[in-house]
Amino acid sequence: MRPGVRLGIDPGDARIGVARSDPTGFLASPVETVKSGRGDIRRISQIVTETEAVEVVVGLPRSLKGSEGPAAAKVRVFAEQLARRIAPVPVRLCDERLTTVSAE
Numbered sequence: 001m002r003p004g005v006r007l008g009i010d011p012g013d014a015r016i017g018v019a020r021s022d023p024t025g026f027l028a029s030p031v032e033t034v035k036s037g038r039g040d041i042r043r044i045s046q047i048v049t050e051t052e053a054v055e056v057v058v059g060l061p062r063s064l065k066g067s068e069g070p071a072a073a074k075v076r077v078f079a080e081q082l083a084r085r086i087a088p089v090p091v092r093l094c095d096e097r098l099t100t101v102s103a104e
Contacts, residue, residue, distance in 0.1 A: 001025055004054030007047065010096075011058065011078050016040055020051050041078075045085045053089060056082065059096040066095075 003023050010017035018031040031051070034043050048056060058079045061071045076093070083091035 002054060005051045006055045006057060007031070007044075007051065007053045009044065009056060009058045009082075011075050012036060013074075016044070018044065018047055020053070041081050041085050044082060048086050048089055056086065056089060056091045057094045058082070058091060060093040061096050 003025070005023055006021040006025060008017075008019040008021070008028060010019075014036055016034040016036055018034060019028045020031050021028050031047060034040050044056075047053075058075060060068075060075055060079075062068055079091050079093055
């Protein structure tokens with residue numbers, strides 16, 4: 001894995017959680033909560049620049065069986081818009097199933 005800061009994005013209907021890793025990718029810390037809607041992609045793009053992120057990881061909500069519903073479709077559209085805005089910084093989707101259980 002290439003060293004550098006990675007941003008983790010947790011998109012929601014009202015708010016978008018943004019966290020960053022340390023350059024080794026070992027520790028993560030919250031950065032800010034961005035209001036969803038107008039200007040959210042712009043603000044996240046600014047955070048990418050400010051943190052000199054080498055990658056952005058967006059949480060993809062799936063059911064426990066792995067199927068995708070309307071929330072996942074919204075996240076995919078969001079991730080595509082973000083990827084266009086911050087290119088050439090890569091945007092990767094990450095399956096969120098059981099991440100809360102793992103964190104605890």
